[in-house]
Amino acid sequence: MPVNYRTPSPEQLFPVAGVRLGVAEAGIRKLARNDLTLVSLAANARVAGVFTTNRFCAAPVVVCRRHLELGSDIRALVINTGVANAGTGEQGRQAAEQSCAAVGELLGIADRQVLPFSTGVILEPLPVDRLVAGLPSCVADLQADHWHAAAHAIMTTDTVAKAASRRLEVNGRTVTITGISKGAGMIRPNMATMLALIATDAGIATPLLQELLHAAAEASFNCISVDGDTSTNDSFVLIATGQAGVEFTAAAEPGYTALREAVIAVAVELAQAIIRDGEGASKFITIAVEGGRNRDECKRIGYAIAHSPLVKTAFFASDPNLGRILAAIGYADVDDLDVERLSVSLNSAGTEILVAEKGGRAASYREEDGAAIMQQAEIGVRVSLGRGVAKATVYTCDLSYDYVQINADYRS
Amino acid sequence: MPVNYRTPSPEQLFPVAGVRLGVAEAGIRKLARNDLTLVSLAANARVAGVFTTNRFCAAPVVVCRRHLELGSDIRALVINTGVANAGTGEQGRQAAEQSCAAVGELLGIADRQVLPFSTGVILEPLPVDRLVAGLPSCVADLQADHWHAAAHAIMTTDTVAKAASRRLEVNGRTVTITGISKGAGMIRPNMATMLALIATDAGIATPLLQELLHAAAEASFNCISVDGDTSTNDSFVLIATGQAGVEFTAAAEPGYTALREAVIAVAVELAQAIIRDGEGASKFITIAVEGGRNRDECKRIGYAIAHSPLVKTAFFASDPNLGRILAAIGYADVDDLDVERLSVSLNSAGTEILVAEKGGRAASYREEDGAAIMQQAEIGVRVSLGRGVAKATVYTCDLSYDYVQINADYRS
Numbered sequence: 001m002p003v004n005y006r007t008p009s010p011e012q013l014f015p016v017a018g019v020r021l022g023v024a025e026a027g028i029r030k031l032a033r034n035d036l037t038l039v040s041l042a043a044n045a046r047v048a049g050v051f052t053t054n055r056f057c058a059a060p061v062v063v064c065r066r067h068l069e070l071g072s073d074i075r076a077l078v079i080n081t082g083v084a085n086a087g088t089g090e091q092g093r094q095a096a097e098q099s100c101a102a103v104g105e106l107l108g109i110a111d112r113q114v115l116p117f118s119t120g121v122i123l124e125p126l127p128v129d130r131l132v133a134g135l136p137s138c139v140a141d142l143q144a145d146h147w148h149a150a151a152h153a154i155m156t157t158d159t160v161a162k163a164a165s166r167r168l169e170v171n172g173r174t175v176t177i178t179g180i181s182k183g184a185g186m187i188r189p190n191m192a193t194m195l196a197l198i199a200t201d202a203g204i205a206t207p208l209l210q211e212l213l214h215a216a217a218e219a220s221f222n223c224i225s226v227d228g229d230t231s232t233n234d235s236f237v238l239i240a241t242g243q244a245g246v247e248f249t250a251a252a253e254p255g256y257t258a259l260r261e262a263v264i265a266v267a268v269e270l271a272q273a274i275i276r277d278g279e280g281a282s283k284f285i286t287i288a289v290e291g292g293r294n295r296d297e298c299k300r301i302g303y304a305i306a307h308s309p310l311v312k313t314a315f316f317a318s319d320p321n322l323g324r325i326l327a328a329i330g331y332a333d334v335d336d337l338d339v340e341r342l343s344v345s346l347n348s349a350g351t352e353i354l355v356a357e358k359g360g361r362a363a364s365y366r367e368e369d370g371a372a373i374m375q376q377a378e379i380g381v382r383v384s385l386g387r388g389v390a391k392a393t394v395y396t397c398d399l400s401y402d403y404v405q406i407n408a409d410y411r412s
Numbered sequence: 413m414p415v416n417y418r419t420p421s422p423e424q425l426f427p428v429a430g431v432r433l434g435v436a437e438a439g440i441r442k443l444a445r446n447d448l449t450l451v452s453l454a455a456n457a458r459v460a461g462v463f464t465t466n467r468f469c470a471a472p473v474v475v476c477r478r479h480l481e482l483g484s485d486i487r488a489l490v491i492n493t494g495v496a497n498a499g500t501g502e503q504g505r506q507a508a509e510q511s512c513a514a515v516g517e518l519l520g521i522a523d524r525q526v527l528p529f530s531t532g533v534i535l536e537p538l539p540v541d542r543l544v545a546g547l548p549s550c551v552a553d554l555q556a557d558h559w560h561a562a563a564h565a566i567m568t569t570d571t572v573a574k575a576a577s578r579r580l581e582v583n584g585r586t587v588t589i590t591g592i593s594k595g596a597g598m599i600r601p602n603m604a605t606m607l608a609l610i611a612t613d614a615g616i617a618t619p620l621l622q623e624l625l626h627a628a629a630e631a632s633f634n635c636i637s638v639d640g641d642t643s644t645n646d647s648f649v650l651i652a653t654g655q656a657g658v659e660f661t662a663a664a665e666p667g668y669t670a671l672r673e674a675v676i677a678v679a680v681e682l683a684q685a686i687i688r689d690g691e692g693a694s695k696f697i698t699i700a701v702e703g704g705r706n707r708d709e710c711k712r713i714g715y716a717i718a719h720s721p722l723v724k725t726a727f728f729a730s731d732p733n734l735g736r737i738l739a740a741i742g743y744a745d746v747d748d749l750d751v752e753r754l755s756v757s758l759n760s761a762g763t764e765i766l767v768a769e770k771g772g773r774a775a776s777y778r779e780e781d782g783a784a785i786m787q788q789a790e791i792g793v794r795v796s797l798g799r800g801v802a803k804a805t806v807y808t809c810d811l812s813y814d815y816v817q818i819n820a821d822y823r824s
Contacts, residue, residue, distance in 0.1 A: 055749040056742030056771075087738040089752075089772025122735020123773050227721040229736075230743035309639040309721070309811075310819055317820030323534020326499040327644050330468030337467045340501075359468075360501025361535050399721075404813050407722055408729030 005276035015144035018042035018241025022141030026134025029082030034153035038138035047074035052234035058086035086232035181270035203242030220271035280402030302394030304332035312399030320370030341386035417688035427556035430454035430653025434553030438546025441494030446565035450550035459486035464646035470498035498644035574685035593682035615654030632683035692814030702803035714806030716744035724811030732782030753798035
């Protein structure tokens with residue numbers, strides 16, 4: 001059960017002019033489920049992507065990077081779930097390339113205009129024959145209003161499909177932004193998350209699209225962690241089809257800031273949905289670190305707290321065993337951190353309580369106040385370092401029996 | 413239930429001339445258990461210690477460091493369990509100092525000759541009055557053969573007491589080495605573990621003792637991880653009483669190498685015992701990384717595997733979902749790691765199977781072979797990086813329901 005998250009209905013996911021999606025049952029790893037998704041883009045769309053920093057990156061990530069280097073005029077995305085096509089060596093790269101070639105042939109576009117994505121089990125070969133055999137059904141299913149179906153077809157251990165959509169007026173035109181994401185475990189993206197795809201019908205020139213992609217990733221997918229495991233397949237793709245009648249080439253142009261903020265908001269919503277549906281999650285935790293010398297040290301402390309199994313189990317147990325947070329701050333590898341100057345507080349639903357200051361428990365802290373906040377499903381941790389003005393926010397979830405159960409059983 | 417570990421019997425723990433130990437029920441946090449330990453050292457003993465790198469280090473760690481800077485002629489150690497006296501600010505430091513003063517008065521030694529240690533819950537005040545009130549019982553209980561009782565009195569979430577002892581002939585004299593350790597969670601020492609104490613009746617001059625301390629820590633407590641949480645209280649102390657009639661001042665002296673190796677072996681045994689009794693552990697896992705450019709990158713990869721919740725749950729489930737190991741290697745932050753050159757194998761009880769090479773699954777790998785090894789209680793993972801001659805070994809355990817249960821319930 002995700003924490004305060006429900007998949008938007010099909011009607012709440014607005015079509016993006018120039019984007020059509022189709023799904024199919026290809027039997028990649030399990031039968032009787034949609035596991036193959038094709039996204040077809042109109043000519044003149046511009047596409048940008050960021051990918052995992054994992055050295056064991058998946059074969060489709062290698063192919064995506066190469067195809068994007070050859071040009072941003074991408075015309076199709078092909079996404080399978082079930083098998084990650086990672087740790088599959090030369091054979092895996094060939095499989096990813098065969099997928100692109102098959103899509104290219106069906107749609108009459110060049111192989112390099114296709115981006116392949118895979119998600120699922122690592123180290124198992126991708127049954128590319130089954131994938132290719134499923135493609136004609138995807139093509140037959142292509143529709144502008146199939147975002148909802150696509151959000152479901154890309155799921156692995158996700159318990160709910162994740163999607164977000166909004167419309168806004170930009171320079172007198174209605175602009176739409178719709179996105180989907182998947183991921184619940186092996187989540188500690190470093191550049192992008194497992195798989196997220198956001199499209200807008202605004203036109204955005206490639207350099208500006210790149211900048212927006214990185215800004216959106218940094219504010220969203222690069223701020224979340226379920227288990228600290230950076231995946232081999234993390235991919236985040238941003239598409240601008242240019243069919244809404246507004247076109248941007250520079251950040252200073254009127255209307256761009258509103259569009260930029262809306263795209264980032266969709267990315268944050270999709271990233272938070274991954275945490276809300278984190279494997280076994282029963283709590284959604286926002287860790288805000290402020291007063292740092294730079295953003296990097298704030299993130300390091302945020303992630304140290306987010307990754308501590310002891311902190312995560314304390315949240316699961318609603319136990320205000322808050323010394324574990326101090327311990328995590330202390331080992332976050334921030335040089336010269338003066339624990340006498342930092343403070344830690346907890347908050348939920350508008351109530352904030354000071355837990356620690358001057359290197360110890362705050363005089364005003366009462367265990368029952370801490371316990372009351374720890375009972376909530378949405379909890380904030382605020383750490384003030386008292387040594388600068390930088391800040392960062394990290395989103396995470398608790399560690400429960402269900403996390404162990406899900407990951408002990410994942411392949412069975 | 414620890415993995416293949418049983419506490420040595422009292423008779424298997426040889427007394428160390430010049431060391432006496434006494435325990436008592438001080439009621440620090442729970443009633444009806446020994447929670448206070450006093451170790452009394454004869455004059456002329458030499459003591460060296462290494463401590464946590466956690467910035468939120470506990471008050472007793474601060475006091476230990478200061479007292480050791482003032483001289484290695486330590487005469488007593490006082491250890492309480494139940495409360496860690498960490499995250500306790502100025503009041504915590506006063507409590508640690510009061511403990512030393514009370515011991516000093518009872519034993520007729522200077523405060524600075526006492527080292528204090530605390531283990532237990534962070535952020536709670538140490539009830540120093542109860543600790544001081546328990547000290548006379550400890551003094552009355554002081555005996556050379558109380559190692560077994562002391563090993564039990566320092567436990568927190570440990571399910572078994574940890575101790576190791578051996579005797580060897582050095583230069584015609586019988587030399588004894590006996591040690592105890594505790595720790596089961598918040599275990600990812602960086603300099604030393606939660607609490608370990610090794611004493612020998614050999615004489616070792618202070619500079620040589622320091623070198624041996626660091627070598628032993630690096631080979632043992634700095635190579636283990638249960639959950640990646642570096643504690644606020646990690647402490648490892650090495651004592652040389654000099655009462656066996658052999659004395660060393662330089663490493664090149666005859667007989668020293670044998671003594672050095674025996675001390676390191678005791679440290680490794682104590683460190684492995686902590687992992688075998690890791691919270692919820694059902695598997696003992698040895699991760700050997702070799703062929704690296706330097707030891708640091710080998711350790712980084714070893715710890716990335718050891719800390720991955722996904723790898724740990726796969727071991728718990730006996731599931732050869734070994735792509736998770738590749739993913740962990742890939743995000744271990746080793747620059748320019750060429751995954752085409754590395755190989756990964758699994759081993760247990762003399763059988764070794766190649767899992768991955770050339771960036772993918774080994775052609776010879778069969779799932780049933782992987783499954784057979786994953787069923788074992790003692791499993792080795794060997795990673796060959798193929799880029800140098802450095803190596804490192806990391807010991808860890810799996811992540812089970814019981815880990816979550818223990819840490820969700822710890823304070824209750």
